[in-house]
Amino acid sequence: MTVELICVGTELLLGNIVNTNAAYLAEKCAGLGLSCYFQTVVGDNAERLSMVLKTAMERSDIVILSGGLGPTEDDLTKEVAAEVCGRELVMHEPSRLCILEFFEKRGTVPTENNWKQAMVPVDAIVLENRNGTAPGVIIETEQARVILLPGPPNELYPLFEESVEPYLRALTPQVICSQTVKICGLGESRVETMVKDLIDAQTNPTIATYAKTGEVHIRVTAAAEDAKAAGRLIKPTVKELKARFGNDIYTTEEETTLEKAVADLLVANDLSLTCAESCTGGLLSGRIINVPGVSEVYKSGYVTYSNKAKRRLLGVKKSTLQKHGAVSGQVAEEMARGAALAAKADVSVAVTGIAGPDGGTEEKPVGLVYIACCVKGKTTVKGYQFSGNRSKIRESAVSAALSLMRGCILEYFSKVTFGKKD
């Protein structure tokens, strides 16, 4: 079954906002086993929207439109869709009451425009929107199923997940399930080479790799008559991937991020953590602290951007700075050791590097970063050469620091034979 996406909005055509709705809907549809071959963006213009919708209905089974359901005159997605599908618009009493209630809750009154939002095409399926005043609408025609959804993500996402996903799931004879195997510390091309034979031989389940900063995700997707059968299809492939990548896999759970995996490892082993950051300047701590509940293990951290701060807060020796320079394995090591001592932490990680655009030399080019991790007194230091702009180099350093921490903690507990080269 094929699906096609149409995102409506002048702000998309002007490039004022990035089309995250398309990515969200596309990923959701792929997860439901629907094939998406086209996505279109069009403005709030009746003629062009009508043209795009007609084309989509001709070539796809399901057409999902988002945006243009607001109360203003500019918003005409519903009006155009009703006309293309040959349906009149009628007042939908439950939607009218929802709008009334929505405004009452906020202590305000609807404007005359808002009642337009309670008008729906005859015989349409109306989907309640708990986060806004525009209901979702499904129009089933002989040619295609047309689904109209609001544009704001905080309305679109819950509406899709509560109402549209079950509707679409019921249409597809097969259940599509997937599992993501997340790998850190190995490059994309290395991972691709290691699974090329599996990708080449894939049928059901299918295997796809996705590169992220400092990580590679492998998604295994199976189609079957029910979730249990799909799970049975996925299991051997995930097992094979585990055998190939071992401890480079940090999780096989969808919602677990690398920082969450590291935080979980710290909490499970009752290890406290501190960070000492130079070029990343707080980003590493910032990312770790995005994990809810990490306060159990993360108490304090240091941003030591100047040499003086490295000496004063972390006790890095003046002679080490003079002899090796601030961007060196030796300074990274002293930063990590010093931070562990100062914060009385079991685990510490230190980052020092040249994020650019200035400050690079032939010997120490922009992108050179040293990261040290100290676990209960045992310190590991690694040098990296990242590419990209200042922001990209700093992000890469944060991901590498998380990977290194994870490796060092696992190694400390000798749960694994760590030390794969990459």
Added chain:
Amino acid sequence: MTVELICVGTELLLGNIVNTNAAYLAEKCAGLGLSCYFQTVVGDNAERLSMVLKTAMERSDIVILSGGLGPTEDDLTKEVAAEVCGRELVMHEPSRLCILEFFEKRGTVPTENNWKQAMVPVDAIVLENRNGTAPGVIIETEQARVILLPGPPNELYPLFEESVEPYLRALTPQVICSQTVKICGLGESRVETMVKDLIDAQTNPTIATYAKTGEVHIRVTAAAEDAKAAGRLIKPTVKELKARFGNDIYTTEEETTLEKAVADLLVANDLSLTCAESCTGGLLSGRIINVPGVSEVYKSGYVTYSNKAKRRLLGVKKSTLQKHGAVSGQVAEEMARGAALAAKADVSVAVTGIAGPDGGTEEKPVGLVYIACCVKGKTTVKGYQFSGNRSKIRESAVSAALSLMRGCILEYFSKVTFGKKD
């Protein structure tokens, strides 16, 4: 003149990546005064890509395609475009040499596939790609101008700016210039209300507002026979905006970010800075340190996530923590004062709040954040109630902290009458 975008890539159709290229190209084209009515995403499939390209060439003057210029068999954008335009592909010697040089620099050799990238349609304009092996291509046909660009942003952006932008600028009879007025510390609806009369009355220049986290940007765009004339059209509107928003405008320069504006203010006044962060946990420092050259004023910072760290590193009183709780104006104030003392900094900023999803109470709900800024001993404290998820609340707090810092520094120097309520 109309332009249409076609982004080619299966990863876009699957929702694995967000289509930032479309937003980039759309914004650039709008800035050039080109009208964009359609954007399409299609996969690496000859038949469907051909269909989409033909439709685009029929209805638009310029068609820009990005993606699908890689060396693999899957990449077929150039082959399809050449066929649709009725042109043969021939070896382009300069591109062949560029590819050779590209690999030599990296100490590797091209694969057989790579030579495919040096093939270009007969009579095409070839655009050198300094960051990759796929050159850009412009095919001028009677129906439309078709521009092929590589997909990776680090290749697409410089190629567009160096070669495509001048090409497109030469096509348009009028010059389009714009200036962005960036405002911090005021909400979107407040800003919109304050410029509604200008927007309603707009012709040339046009005015549009864009909401960002903690900021609102107003873009003033004019069309004229040359840049000087466009500048003359823009000037009175920018002047009017300056009169209306005063010091809430932090810059009128395109490339200046809020953190850059704050860093510039510190450097210009020779003020050193430190940050003490609880719920933002390093993100504020991380954002400030993304400004190149900020090392002149930013030496060290503190991530004090636990109460103990707030006491140990910043000297926050136990009694203050007990009496008011960690998330309070009083603790924020002591954090800021303590950080300034510890780091011997002229300016300090402290953030403490509840980022959620847990930890909220009726009295102190999730999203409550206190920010204190101390400039040479004078401390200002403000409370905020942000909404959204953990990540959004933390980002909002970082932006608010930057706005507050800016306000406090300006106030200290009495360069302005600060203290507008929002």
